[in-house]
Amino acid sequence: MEIGTKEGWREYVDEAYERPIPVATEELAAMSFGDRALYNQARAQYTQAGAFVKTPQFRTVQAVVRDRVMLNRYRQVGKLGVIVSGEPGQGKTTTLLQIGKEHELRRRETGHASAGKGKLPVVYVAVPAQCSAKALLQEFARFVGLPVLTRMTFGNLLTMVANALRSCSTELILLDDVHHLDLQYRHNIEASDMLKQLSERCGGTFVYAGIAVEDSGLLSGSRGGQVSKRFELHTAHPFQITSKEGRADWGDLLLALEDSLCLLNQRSGAILDAAKDLHRLTGGEIGLLKDVLQLAALHAIDDGTEMLDLADFSREVAARQGARKPRATV
Structure with missing residues (x-):
């Protein structure tokens, strides 16, 4: 699957x-x-x-994501997001997937417009290693099922993906493996900038998950300052x-x-x-x-x-x- x-x-x-x-x-x-x-x-x-066990950490992150989905519905700019960070084995991807699954099932059960025919309330994308902004956009296009032509410019592709997510009433964008966006590499900086543009244009709430995101550079510098102000960081720790x-x-x-x-x-x-x-x-x-x-x-x-x-x-x-x-x- x-x-x-x-x-x-x-x-x-x-x-x-x-x-x-x-x-x-x-x-x-x-x-x-x-x-x-x-x-x-x-x-x-x-x-x-x-069988899925809802740990205290999971319940906390799920509640924060729900709050941001509601808040972002009325925000035109400066969309809020969530980051789930931690070492391997802390259940980050499982948390991400379960939050998305429960959100979509809840939308279906309540007959929400975002779960209607032809709609996509949730989108899941895993960030490839060493990816460019255009390559990451292509992953979004692959999820939605959009044809990507080789002659497409970055701007064309961004507009196509953003319009598709908006027309599909996408509320939740789950972005896994964001530690691959290490900002010491130029193409990763461009990919990070693209995500900000996409966030403003598609209207959905972004939830990032990755290994030690705090150390990837995503939250540091001038670019990181914007991310850290808009995204609430939750670090998954081993049980003590x-x-x-x-x-x-x-x-x-x-x-x-x-x-x-x-x-x-x-x-x-x-x-x-x-x-x-x-x-x-x-x-x-x-x-x-x-x-x-x-x-x-x-x-x-x-x-x-x-x-x-x-x-x-x-x-x-x-x-x-x-x-x-x-x-x-x-």
């Missing part, structure tokens, strides 16, 4: 995985090989693609358990992920016994935590235990600590 096109994005928004109905282990064992395989596949799909509030947030995340695993013998809340070990293993990174738990769940389904092996997390922590210990010199 190519979400960088309107067809792929629509497929992503329409995609929904229902949580498989829980069955007793005896019922699972009594299934035919084929039925059991289908049931396990449905669980794996739901765990990896169908050094405070009571942090431990509570980490526990809530673990409980939500535990529930999403759909393991038949997993006692609700048992995962909290491994809270510290899981934090040591993942450093509080939500992406890595999901990988660890989903792999453990697949093993539990495969070996028939249908529950997380919490002791295995302790063993892994001990093994890593042992590997870090300096060897005694002779």
Whole structure:
């Protein structure tokens, strides 16, 4: 699925995985090989693609984006935006996509004009590495499905894309991988300037996401000063358990992920016994935590235990600590 096109994005928004109905282990064992395989596949799909955990960070960013969409509706110039920054594994792209998906579904459910026939309430574009302003505009054109002729000038292309976004009633423009717009390169400066022009002309709200955006130059200098005034920066951090509030947030995340695993013998809340070990293993990174738990769940389904092996997390922590210990010199 190519979400960088309107067809792929629509497929992503329409995609929904229902949580498989829980069955007793005896019922699972009594299934035919084929039925059991289908049931396990449905669980794996739901765990990896169908279940989304709304963390406090996600809720904060989503609320800010909603506010700016409403405010920008009445602003002629100086459109407001949002930047989601952070190191890899902090859920930036997942946050970006989920915000866009929920916005479009909400527009559809309320019969909003932006979700009518031929409209595109949300556009998603990933910034290519070392891209020029024209190349980035071509990514917008590719999403919308506009034909790009080789003889087109930058001005022609900008006008075509801006007019298309406006005629499609696009409210939300999601721009991923903005760290590729490192402003130490001239063509990236031109691409950054183009985004400002496009923002003023298309009427939508831009939401950027990227790795350590603060260090890319996008927010520094005279150009960066304008961006930083109009865009609210939100930096995604790993979960910390050094405070009571942090431990509570980490526990809530673990409980939500535990529930999403759909393991038949997993006692609700048992995962909290491994809270510290899981934090040591993942450093509080939500992406890595999901990988660890989903792999453990697949093993539990495969070996028939249908529950997380919490002791295995302790063993892994001990093994890593042992590997870090300096060897005694002779």
